[in-house]
Amino acid sequence: MTDTETNSPATDQPVQHFDVLIVGAGISGIGGAYHLQQQCPGKSFAILEAKADFGGTWRTHTYPGIRSDSDLFTFGYRFKPWTGPPIATGEQILTYVGEVIEDNDLGQHIRYGHHILSATWSSQSKRWTIVADAGDSGEVQFSANFLWMCQGYYRHSEGYTPRWEGTETFKGKIIHPQNWPDDLDYSGKEIVVIGSGATAATLIPAIAAESAHVTMLQRSPTYFATGRNANEVADMLRELDIPDEWTHEIVRRKVLHDQQIIVEMSRDYPDLVKEELFNGLREYLGDDYDIDTHFSPSYRPWQQRIAFIPDGDLLKSIADGQATVVTDHIEKFTTDGILLKSGRTLRADIVVTATGFNLSVLGDIAFTIDGVPLDFSETVTYQGTMFTGVPNMAWVFGYFRASWTLRADLIADFVCRLLQLMDTKGTSMVTPMLRAEDDEMKLLPWVEPENFNPGYLKRGMHLMPRQGDRAPWQHSQDYSKEKVELPAANLEDGALVFK
Numbered sequence: 001m002t003d004t005e006t007n008s009p010a011t012d013q014p015v016q017h018f019d020v021l022i023v024g025a026g027i028s029g030i031g032g033a034y035h036l037q038q039q040c041p042g043k044s045f046a047i048l049e050a051k052a053d054f055g056g057t058w059r060t061h062t063y064p065g066i067r068s069d070s071d072l073f074t075f076g077y078r079f080k081p082w083t084g085p086p087i088a089t090g091e092q093i094l095t096y097v098g099e100v101i102e103d104n105d106l107g108q109h110i111r112y113g114h115h116i117l118s119a120t121w122s123s124q125s126k127r128w129t130i131v132a133d134a135g136d137s138g139e140v141q142f143s144a145n146f147l148w149m150c151q152g153y154y155r156h157s158e159g160y161t162p163r164w165e166g167t168e169t170f171k172g173k174i175i176h177p178q179n180w181p182d183d184l185d186y187s188g189k190e191i192v193v194i195g196s197g198a199t200a201a202t203l204i205p206a207i208a209a210e211s212a213h214v215t216m217l218q219r220s221p222t223y224f225a226t227g228r229n230a231n232e233v234a235d236m237l238r239e240l241d242i243p244d245e246w247t248h249e250i251v252r253r254k255v256l257h258d259q260q261i262i263v264e265m266s267r268d269y270p271d272l273v274k275e276e277l278f279n280g281l282r283e284y285l286g287d288d289y290d291i292d293t294h295f296s297p298s299y300r301p302w303q304q305r306i307a308f309i310p311d312g313d314l315l316k317s318i319a320d321g322q323a324t325v326v327t328d329h330i331e332k333f334t335t336d337g338i339l340l341k342s343g344r345t346l347r348a349d350i351v352v353t354a355t356g357f358n359l360s361v362l363g364d365i366a367f368t369i370d371g372v373p374l375d376f377s378e379t380v381t382y383q384g385t386m387f388t389g390v391p392n393m394a395w396v397f398g399y400f401r402a403s404w405t406l407r408a409d410l411i412a413d414f415v416c417r418l419l420q421l422m423d424t425k426g427t428s429m430v431t432p433m434l435r436a437e438d439d440e441m442k443l444l445p446w447v448e449p450e451n452f453n454p455g456y457l458k459r460g461m462h463l464m465p466r467q468g469d470r471a472p473w474q475h476s477q478d479y480s481k482e483k484v485e486l487p488a489a490n491l492e493d494g495a496l497v498f499k
Ligand SMILES: Cc1cc2nc3c(=O)[nH]c(=O)nc-3n(C[C@H](O)[C@H](O)[C@H](O)COP(=O)(O)OP(=O)(O)OC[C@H]3O[C@@H](n4cnc5c(N)ncnc54)[C@H](O)[C@@H]3O)c2cc1C
Pocket: 023, 024, 025, 026, 027, 028, 029, 048, 049, 050, 051, 054, 055, 056, 057, 058, 061, 067, 068, 069, 070, 071, 075, 114, 115, 116, 117, 150, 151, 152, 153, 154, 156, 199, 362, 363, 364, 365, 396, 398, 399, 402, 403, 404, 405
């Protein structure tokens, strides 16, 4: 089936129609397009992407040292073997995704420079109408039977920077890593990086040697794991000349198996896991280093993603004296640095605010369903991918702790199965609806804070859909469960209403 073009009665502008519109050409959108092409070869589709190129997260973030914190055997797609070291640079990830586009001729389906502004559902025509800002071409319209939301979870235009007193008096530069200037000269400069998440841990060793000194200023510590950027099983299989496809699958299983053990251990024996992580740090920092103050968070391991430090690079920078960790609170900015609550001051030429993201719910697109603006927070999720009262739409929200792409692949299978079922049934509209038996169901937050509590979710939880206390209105964030449950989910148990 090919796409068709009609004119909008309202604007007389051409409206291109597709069976499926994919929003976003990041790792999820490109993966979605691959699966759709493989599993539903008759469907016409396009990918609308706001940026001028593919890659999403890996295109937006250009700060020195940008790399994954997951291994690429699981962060890579299940269908394309990863042949590099487990932790990959942003550039290597872009090359990998680029090869998927190239090998599968997906480029012809991507419309770059199309920033979607609104999506309007009509139950009469059983279609979405999408308006996108296409830059010099102005606003353009598309229509689609199904919307596949692969727009990620945060606003790409700017990161989250808290407000601090005195920033206007500071004479140096304040930079968020999400908007890293290409021409930033940090050689010989005093740098303070605020934050100690994966971004700070990646950035600091990449700039420490060239700058005068880097201070990692954190309010509270983060867990870090260290190890070689290598996978012994992969190395052995490669040495034996085992086909890349086998190596990829075997190493994926091994990584997932090991991670499952760590997750269970973190839950059941958090102190033991803590001590293991600390032993890894001591190897670089020595026994006298104050690990309790600077590397011992108040939450238990795995309540937030544990940042992996390949080859201990951040710790080497600290041990070498090129970087220092300060655990304190900011009182205010001064003309030449930061005054801390303890009374100490940190001199800085450049302050980098590695303070996180702004949650973006559904790509900041204005959704309307039959004339009524959609308040996403009033919906309940179906399997963590569709939403009550929202027809013909799925959102790829990956795993927080395990690799995002594991879930992107699973949801792609789910969407393709749903589209195939709709064709078999001869229906063109599917909407999740709470059933009579769900009437008294307890509604819970999108994610239980006890289970996972990063800042961007805490700040934005009130904007997110809710989940129920039972299937299919939950998402467990547990790959080992979902890889069995999602493919087996009964799509005809009444929770999905077909018309
Ligand atoms: C620095 C960093 C490192 C990370 N490392 C890891 C990691 O190691 N492992 C892991 O599992 N996860 C990691 N994550 C999380 C990461 O974002 C996801 O894993 C994954 O890259 C998300 O892919 P995505 O395609 O779903 O979304 P994104 O990468 O966010 O891509 C979404 C795309 O949609 C486009 N878009 C959004 N809104 C619109 C709109 N209205 N109109 C048109 N286009 C739109 C955007 O321009 C973008 O290109 C990391 C995140 C960051 C920021």
